[in-house]
Amino acid sequence: MIVATTLAENKYFLGLSALLNSMVANGKYIDKIVVGYREELPNWIPALSPSKNGLSCVLNSGIELELIEMNGDLHMVHEKPKWFRYFTDVLEPDADEYFFFDSDIVIVNRMNFFGEWVRQGVAICEDVNYSMNRNHPIRKQWIKFANEEGLNVKSEIDWYYNSGFLGWTKNTKSFLSDWEKCFEILAKRSGDMKQFRVNNRTHPVLSANQDSLNLAAMITALPVSTIGPEAMGFKSGMRLMSHPIGPKPWNKNYIGDFLKGYQPRVSDLHYWESINGSEFAPESAILVSYKKFICKLLRGLGRFYQRNGSS
Template sequence: MAEFDTSRSAVCTLFEGHYHYGVGALVNSLYRHGFRGVVWVGYRGDLPPWARAARQTPAGYDLEVASGCVIRFLPVETNVFFANYKPHFMLDLWDHYGLEAERLFYFDPDIVIKCRWSFFEEWVDTGVALCLDGAYAHMPATHPFRRQWQAFAGRHGLQVQRCPDEYYNSGFVGVRREHRALLEAWRTLMEAVREEGINITSFKNFEGYNIGDRSHPFYVADQDMLNLSVMVTDVPLSVMGTDAMDFTGAGFTMSHAVDAPKPWKKNFLWLLLKRGRLPVLADAEFLKYIDGPIRLYSPLRLRLKRLNYLASKAVGTFYHRH
């Protein structure tokens, strides 16, 4: 296996089930934009079908993607829903798996990057890298959630250091080792959520706790607690807007496929004809990264997937004009 520098930057993500398609596209996008190093992938269940060449290691499995890039698969034994396990996994990489890199980036497995990898390293060197959320980018310092979060933090021994008026998406975060206090606060707060009786083993499904909609301050627990972790720490931040994840136009950094179904599950033409849903930018970006260096589909399925997308675009344009 090729030798490469592991001291600069590392990437991590978490997946189970069909999200392996997103992991493959993410890694392809990273490699094609210049990332070299280790992508640490926590998983439950089976390895992806495209990872049959992975070799077993004491910790899991390693797959050489291409020269200078390796995926390190780590089986994760937890009943916590993976969205709620992000800070635990990131800190475990430094504390229990011997991660050498000074910079650590987490990406959800439904994200691909769009620009040179070195930009992400430059970004995190100016502070913890975060992006504004597409739905709730603006959350004033006096928002009732923030007041409720402050009381919650106080009950668990954490004091608010600042009250921003921005709300951040938890699908991406970049942290330098020296700023790990944010991850430690995030992990503490996720454990505090569980201590207060909120079920964090599923997404927006809180049995025994009255969480029915966004009016609850813990409705999106991982994201809400990321935002509270910013409030209870004073590490420097470097924040990009809603464009950074392609929630609005003119984005150049990454594309986040937040809606369901995910791009790899979509029949684009059927969705257009039956539901009137056109493909979105995240679909187009996903399709750019499905054929290498990791091949996610057979040549026939790859061709059909792209033809299906192109047909939906053509039909959508026709109907729009008429």
């Protein structure tokens, strides 16, 4: 069985719609998706029935959707290590392959590649700011913190990874324990965990969840298989996902941004192309057509009028 998970609250449910529609459009592959959520569920989700752990339904594609209300008051990104352990060990202990996608990601390539990838090792992507060599002073501090807690570095790494995607199997799921240990170490040094970020990169911890993922990749004995920032669309190359940096597509004022010299991003267009699809259609067809038209028009005009490049 192949399962995936994501986390959603507030307007990120719109991202969930685009994510699931894009998964199916690119070959389905997964059997079930489990959504950890907060706040009210949107009214465009199909009728749900009680399940063992929450609420569920079967989507048009045959994928089972299960929604489970989350406890805890940390910022949602800092819930990831604990949620992944719960998802793997309690909710879906018999699955063969596991995937996590941030709920603002859109899939833009064949889904079965993710299965080919995760069978090579724990699957991770490099971040947009992907360069952090093994001699970097921040990385040296992480090593010191780990050593103080009895953890030893097994791999010297020169790249920084993004926690918006992770893939693992029943044979590599102990990586989640490595991550949770590292998270506990860095969380003590991160500041207010109810915020996305407190410090800047000159501090030992910028983002407890993402920094600890990177430390886990250094201390784990498991095989890790990584792809560069192109996997998330942060640079040209083998794009597998479209992951917007900064303002989310559903919040952007495209015309206002364009007048300031910023054209719509490729990730904006991918979002509007996926928001309505075979599984969900939360937005009106008129609005979606308008947004796609505006994105394409302004990207075309942006060849002549822009402040900088877009991702």
